[in-house]
Amino acid sequence: MKILVIIPVFNEEKNLEKCINSFINQTHKLSQITIVDDGSTDSTPQIGQKLQKSYNNLQFLKKKDSKSIARPGKKIIQAFNYGLNKSIKNFDLIGKFDADIELPKNYFEQMVNIFSKNKNIGLASGILSIKKEETWEVENIYNKDHVRGGLKLYDRLTFNQIDGLTESMGWDTLDEMKILLNKKQTFVDHSIICKQHRLTGERYNKKRFIKQGRVMYLLGYDIFLCLIGSIKFSITEKSLSPFFDSIYGYFNSLNKKEKKLVNNNLSKFVRSYRYQKIFKKFGIYN
Numbered sequence: 001m002k003i004l005v006i007i008p009v010f011n012e013e014k015n016l017e018k019c020i021n022s023f024i025n026q027t028h029k030l031s032q033i034t035i036v037d038d039g040s041t042d043s044t045p046q047i048g049q050k051l052q053k054s055y056n057n058l059q060f061l062k063k064k065d066s067k068s069i070a071r072p073g074k075k076i077i078q079a080f081n082y083g084l085n086k087s088i089k090n091f092d093l094i095g096k097f098d099a100d101i102e103l104p105k106n107y108f109e110q111m112v113n114i115f116s117k118n119k120n121i122g123l124a125s126g127i128l129s130i131k132k133e134e135t136w137e138v139e140n141i142y143n144k145d146h147v148r149g150g151l152k153l154y155d156r157l158t159f160n161q162i163d164g165l166t167e168s169m170g171w172d173t174l175d176e177m178k179i180l181l182n183k184k185q186t187f188v189d190h191s192i193i194c195k196q197h198r199l200t201g202e203r204y205n206k207k208r209f210i211k212q213g214r215v216m217y218l219l220g221y222d223i224f225l226c227l228i229g230s231i232k233f234s235i236t237e238k239s240l241s242p243f244f245d246s247i248y249g250y251f252n253s254l255n256k257k258e259k260k261l262v263n264n265n266l267s268k269f270v271r272s273y274r275y276q277k278i279f280k281k282f283g284i285y286n
Helices: 016-024 044-054 074-085 107-117 156-161 171-181 202-218 223-237 241-256 264-281
Strands: 003-009 032-037 058-062 093-097 121-132 135-138 151-155 185-196
Touching (some): 003 016, 093 156, 223 264
Parallel strands (some): 121 185
């Protein structure tokens, strides 16, 4: 299978080379790696240009008219789409990866096996581990079946069916909902463990859970689902603050009557899917 990987970057001088080496040294060689610099102010561009000279399947791009501001969601996918437009068109799998990810050597070999064995899988990944003191521990996230935003790998047909990635906060849940609505599957292989060298959301901690609340609104969650999601955030973080912050984010968007990312059909599906997951957890839904 031919694989295209696109990696948006912003001030990744500490991680970029280590990340790229793990992509280059795969047992299944990638057809193309596209790095898109989104206004870095450190030495990321120089590192990217050096890597481009070293590997013939790697291109380094600088996104034009990019401001030096790190934001989740919209800006990242704008950089991804910029890279997509300037990359090869002949691929079977397409990945959106983060620049702080270090992959096991056979990562893409295992991914190819997953897609080959089950043609109904449209999106797949391994899982992330983070370093705590001197040991690597599997990341504790709210939804164990969620394909993390830094490890997205789609088959081409599915990627086209969902019209690519949406340039908005919440894109990395919206894509999964669209895939499931199209009767395709997402898959997380918990035996494939990758390293993440920067904590998720490290740059956005101050407003992180307010944004989580906003995302729940944009994806069509009702108030009850928002409450459940906010409680899960607090339990995972072992603090009450995430609960109140995410509730605030949800109702702030509700009061502003922000335009949602989902139409009525997809909104109904999202709510139904979330409730099924909750009921199944309590043994109410099979």
